[in-house]
Amino acid sequence: MIRRAIRFLDQRSGSAPLLRKSLRYLFPDHWSFLLGEVALYAFIVLVATGVYLTFFFDPSTAKEVYHGPYAPLRGFHMSHAYKSVLDISFTVKAGLLIRQTHHWAADVFVAAIVVHLLRIFFTGAYRKPRELTYVIGVLMLFITLLEGYLGYSMADDLLSGMGLAIGYSVALSIPLLGANLALLIWGHPFPGDPSFWSRMYVAHVFILPVVIGTLMFLHLALVASRHHTQFRRQARQTERRLVGVPAFPAQAPRSLGLLAAVAAVLFLLGGLVQINPVWQWGPYTPSLGTNGAQPDWYLGWLIGGMRLVPHFDVTLGKYTLIPNPFWGGALFPLSVLVALVSWPWLERRLTGDHAAHNVLDRPRDAPTRTAIGAGFFTWVLLVFVAGSADRVTVAFGLSYPAQIWVFRVLVVVAPIVVFLLVRRVCRELHQAELIERDRERAEAEARQAAGARAPRPA
Amino acid sequence: MRWLRAAAVALLGALGLARGAGRRERVVQPGEPAPRSELVVAALLLGAAACAVAFCVFYATDSLGHQTQLLGLSLGGALALLSAALIVTGKRLVVEEELEEDYPEPESPDEQEQVTAIVRESARPLTRKRLLAGAAGVAGTALGAALITPALSLGPALDTESLYDAPWRRGTRLVGERGTPYRAAGIETGTFYTAFPEGADPEELGSPVVVVRLDPAALALPAERARWAPDGIVAYSKVCTHAGCAVAIYRKPLFAPAEPRPALVCPCHYSTFDPAAGGKVLFGPAGRALPQLPLEIDATGQLRAAGNFSGPVGPSFWGVRTRRPRST
Ligand code: FES
Numbered sequence: 001m002i003r004r005a006i007r008f009l010d011q012r013s014g015s016a017p018l019l020r021k022s023l024r025y026l027f028p029d030h031w032s033f034l035l036g037e038v039a040l041y042a043f044i045v046l047v048a049t050g051v052y053l054t055f056f057f058d059p060s061t062a063k064e065v066y067h068g069p070y071a072p073l074r075g076f077h078m079s080h081a082y083k084s085v086l087d088i089s090f091t092v093k094a095g096l097l098i099r100q101t102h103h104w105a106a107d108v109f110v111a112a113i114v115v116h117l118l119r120i121f122f123t124g125a126y127r128k129p130r131e132l133t134y135v136i137g138v139l140m141l142f143i144t145l146l147e148g149y150l151g152y153s154m155a156d157d158l159l160s161g162m163g164l165a166i167g168y169s170v171a172l173s174i175p176l177l178g179a180n181l182a183l184l185i186w187g188h189p190f191p192g193d194p195s196f197w198s199r200m201y202v203a204h205v206f207i208l209p210v211v212i213g214t215l216m217f218l219h220l221a222l223v224a225s226r227h228h229t230q231f232r233r234q235a236r237q238t239e240r241r242l243v244g245v246p247a248f249p250a251q252a253p254r255s256l257g258l259l260a261a262v263a264a265v266l267f268l269l270g271g272l273v274q275i276n277p278v279w280q281w282g283p284y285t286p287s288l289g290t291n292g293a294q295p296d297w298y299l300g301w302l303i304g305g306m307r308l309v310p311h312f313d314v315t316l317g318k319y320t321l322i323p324n325p326f327w328g329g330a331l332f333p334l335s336v337l338v339a340l341v342s343w344p345w346l347e348r349r350l351t352g353d354h355a356a357h358n359v360l361d362r363p364r365d366a367p368t369r370t371a372i373g374a375g376f377f378t379w380v381l382l383v384f385v386a387g388s389a390d391r392v393t394v395a396f397g398l399s400y401p402a403q404i405w406v407f408r409v410l411v412v413v414a415p416i417v418v419f420l421l422v423r424r425v426c427r428e429l430h431q432a433e434l435i436e437r438d439r440e441r442a443e444a445e446a447r448q449a450a451g452a453r454a455p456r457p458a
Numbered sequence: 459m460r461w462l463r464a465a466a467v468a469l470l471g472a473l474g475l476a477r478g479a480g481r482r483e484r485v486v487q488p489g490e491p492a493p494r495s496e497l498v499v500a501a502l503l504l505g506a507a508a509c510a511v512a513f514c515v516f517y518a519t520d521s522l523g524h525q526t527q528l529l530g531l532s533l534g535g536a537l538a539l540l541s542a543a544l545i546v547t548g549k550r551l552v553v554e555e556e557l558e559e560d561y562p563e564p565e566s567p568d569e570q571e572q573v574t575a576i577v578r579e580s581a582r583p584l585t586r587k588r589l590l591a592g593a594a595g596v597a598g599t600a601l602g603a604a605l606i607t608p609a610l611s612l613g614p615a616l617d618t619e620s621l622y623d624a625p626w627r628r629g630t631r632l633v634g635e636r637g638t639p640y641r642a643a644g645i646e647t648g649t650f651y652t653a654f655p656e657g658a659d660p661e662e663l664g665s666p667v668v669v670v671r672l673d674p675a676a677l678a679l680p681a682e683r684a685r686w687a688p689d690g691i692v693a694y695s696k697v698c699t700h701a702g703c704a705v706a707i708y709r710k711p712l713f714a715p716a717e718p719r720p721a722l723v724c725p726c727h728y729s730t731f732d733p734a735a736g737g738k739v740l741f742g743p744a745g746r747a748l749p750q751l752p753l754e755i756d757a758t759g760q761l762r763a764a765g766n767f768s769g770p771v772g773p774s775f776w777g778v779r780t781r782r783p784r785s786t
Contacts, residue, residue, distance in 0.1 A: 024485075026557055093523040097530050129564065162703050162726060169701035169773035172621075179618040179775040187613040189620050190663050190702060190772065199612075227561055242561050249486065249552040257544030264537035271530005287652055287666035287696050289706030291725040306701065306743060307727045313745030313774065318781075323774035324745045325701045356564050390728065400728060401741055 026244035027251045028230035028237075032119045034258060039112035041262040042105050043216065049102040050205065056092055058084040059154060059201035061194045070279050078283035081197060082156040085278050101270025106148045108266060110298040113141045121343075121373050123360040125229045127353075131344045133222040138340045140215045142333070143208060145298055150204040152276065152296060154197070159276075161284025162293055165190060166306070170329035175322050191286060229360050239358050294388065301380055304387030305332040308407055336380060364433075367426035375419035382411045489553035495546055502543035509536035624664030624695075624771050624783040626751060631656040632669065632693070632761040642755045645671045645691050650708040650722070652696060655763070663772040664783065666696035667751050668705060668722060669761070670733050676719075678735045679750075686752040686764065693751040693761075694737050695771045698724040700744035702773045705731065722748065736768070746774055749783075 010016035027033070060080040066073050068083070069090045078086075088095040117137065120126055126134035149167065153160045168190045171182040187193030228244065230237050237243045245251050269275075281290070295303060305328030314322035347369060348354060363370040386407040393400045513532035516522045584590060614620060632640045632653035640653055651669040654660045674690035686692070698705050703726035710720055721740055722731045729742030737748030749767035756762050769780045 024557070026559060029556075090524075094517060094526075094529055096524075096526045097533070100526070101530075165702035165773075166726060172773050172775040174776075176776050179621060179777075180615040182775070183613040183618060183620070184609070184615040185613065189623065191661055193613065225562070236558060240561055241558055243556060243558045246555055246557055250548065250555055253544045253548035253552055257541045257548060260537045260541035260544060264534045264541055266534075267530055267537060268534030269530075271527050271534060285661055286663055286702075287654070287660065287704050289704035289725050291707060293725060303727070309743050311739055311741075311743055311745065315745075318779045320745060320774045320778045321776055323776075323778075324743045325773065328743070329701070358561050390725075 023248040025247040026242055028228050028244040030231055035112055035116040035119055037258055038262055039109055039116055041259045042109035042112055045105040045263050045266050046109060049098045052098050053102060054205050056084060056088045059197045061197050076283060079156045081154060082283045085155045097271050100275050101266050103275045104269040105266045110144055122363045122370060124366060125360055126344050127357045129226050129356050133219055135341050136215050136219045140212055142337055143212055147208040148296060150200050154200050155278050156284055157278040158281040158284045158288055158290055159293055163295055169325045173323040173326035174330060229358055231360050300387040301384040302329055304383040308386050364426040364429040367423045370426050371419045371423035374422040375415035378418045379411055379415040382414055487553050487555050492550045495550035499543050499546050502539050506536045506539035622770050622783045623786045624767055625655045625658035625662060625786045626763045626766045627785040628765050630763040640761045641759050642689055642691060642761055643759055645669060647671045648710050663697045667693045668696045669693045672734050676734050680736050683736060688753055688755045691753055692733050693753050694748040695767055697772045698729055699746040699748060700727055700729045
């Protein structure tokens with residue numbers, strides 16, 4: 001039966017050799033290699049739940065009066081977009097489950113990518129011959145941020161409207177072309193032309209997912225063509241020789257099990273843990289705002305960036321040239337992107353290491369890289385934390401301006417301190433290991449020598 | 459009896475050997491059977507099925523169909539059990555093989571040579587390479603530009619004047635959300651009001667203003683705005699000049715001398731503006747003062763605009779300058 005099916009397939013597609021190779025593709029065994037898989041599976045859940053949501057969502061700003069089941073909003077004027085999100089939440093059976101699962105999946109997707117990126121960075125997995133894989137991965141991360149932003153902007157509730165206003169301002173703030181660009185995208189000064197809603201919609205449900213999917217395919221194809229990297233856990237694992245478990249049968253049930261586990265967690269979260277209760281925010285209009293507004297976690301670093309930048313516009317007499325949102329909203333993420341993308345080449349410059357690497361470093365094996373990475377991560381993390389300073393003010397009563405000043409100092413000082421500290425720790429760990437190894441070798445030699453001299457037992 | 463069975467086994471074994479001699483080696487290494495674990499996996503799979511059925515039942519039952527928690531629990535439970543079944547399968551039922559192989563060759567120099575040669579040799583007959591490359595470049599650029607041009611229809615990209623629009627003019631009445639005009643006498647100190655231009659689209663950035671009443675003695679407006687605040691009532695654009703959020707917080711000192719002065723605060727990045735000093739930035743990232751709307755009180759005691767804002771409304775852009783907006 002199986003043989004017949006395979007013969008049928010092979011005779012028509014010639015795919016038996018490829019099939020055999022893929023079934024015996026080797027996966028080195030380490031838990032941290034599953035992080036990328038978690039992202040992939042969250043993406044699958046996103047696509048599945050997202051497709052379902054498109055059947056009910058109406059991307060239109062035309063207004064209507066709400067008469068639905070949610071009493072507090074009855075009689076409110078609102079857009080079709082917001083109304084349809086309310087309907088998905090209250091009238092469509094299982095709609096709220098799917099909507100919340102979709103939202104959770106987005107948060108988990110980005111989180112998994114970020115942790116995966118950290119793993120790749122701190123083990124040096126991006127080195128030759130895998131720079132392209134890495135660059136594609138970083139691009140995917142940034143496109144995903146935009147995708148997520150559009151997703152929660154489309155709901156047209158108060159928070160999403162505030163987010164869009166900020167996005168519009170960041171677009172406006174781009175030097176020279178900002179005004180033209182913003183008017184091109186929005187079609188009209190904020191809140192924009194009605195067609196802006198269909199633009200967001202098609203970008204969110206079609207263009208960006210296709211781009212992400214394509215990049216993901218390329219990413220995986222490149223991984224497979226160069227094979228996985230590996231940690232050196234046994235002597236036979238070398239730069240030339242790979243040790244791992246085959247895709248089939250050993251790896252397949254584990255991977256599928258992980259897929260089911262990710263989906264399970266997301267649906268449990270979607271069913272049990274409320275996320276973005278849009279009905280509480282109410283419909284958006286530019287004259288409304290709310291205190292303590294927080295975006296989805298993965299945009300927190302941009303809010304933080306915009307909040308930390310001092311009151312500083314580049315002006316020329318009566319003219320403003322570079323408005324403030326540019327620094328925190330555009331330049332900051334752009335420099336993070338550029339730093340990440342150029343890192344493999346930068347490192348090559350710094351170390352002069354042009355060789356190809358299949359064996360991973362442990363963080364301590366490359367103290368400078370680890371220290372730079374830790375400092376860089378601290379920098380971004382601090383900006384991210386600064387984004388929630390207002391929450392700290394509300395919860396603990398700490399003065400907001402004082403906190404901002406503390407953070408302004410910290411984002412400069414802490415990365416340097418962390419850099420020095422981490423480099424020191426890595427070097428010490430590395431040294432200690434070398435000493436240990438030397439001692440073991442000496443002991444072994446001594447034992448051998450002693451054994452050679454000792455009389456053989458009769 | 460026993461020797462009979464032994465003989466049979468031996469015979470079968472011999473047969474098997476004889477048959478096996480002509481066959482290839484095993485690909486997958488032999489593993490230990492684990493009948494117990496098989497039972498566990500089967501039980502988990504059946505559990506998953508039960509949860510999935512429960513999900514369908516919840517969905518179909520009218521009184522439960524909207525219970526997001528039940529739906530999530532049953533569907534998530536089904537997936538969790540499925541996951542457990544797969545993981546037990548991976549750990550117990552499937553052969554644990556650890557194989558090695560060589561990494562793929564880092565490169566194929568021969569093929570690289572060939573590809574280079576193909577390209578080079580194909581181009582050899584060309585005598586005017588530079589010219590052709592130049593012409594192709596020009597064609598490509600022009601065609602690219604032509605293909606991008608229709609995108610300009612997306613918005614008025616080349617005419618950014620509309621960013622200066624604001625629907626106020628001398629005499630426009632200030633009305634509330636429901637369209638009722640504001641009376642000067644109704645504006646109290648210590649709180650703020652949101653007003654819109656009568657008859658205009660309230661969603662435009664140039665529309666909403668905040669109105670507060672201050673102690674006229676505390677006002678420190680620029681000289682040319684001396685008459686913009688009748689009875690100490692001032693109005694400012696409600697749209698933050700930093701990034702376009704609504705300036706939705708009014709900081710009112712509870713213990714006047716000890717606490718900071720009254721201020722308009724934006725909740726997005728906490729830009730803080732001084733309503734007594736022409737909307738000057740006191741704190742936060744905003745780069746321009748809040749545009750002030752000149753006010754007057756008409757004969758019937760209602761608030762009206764005495765002109766358009768002091769500056770462009772909303773977030774800044776390259777080249778934005780402090781000039782009066784265009785009334786629409
Ligand atoms: S939008 Fe008001 S402070 Fe940024």
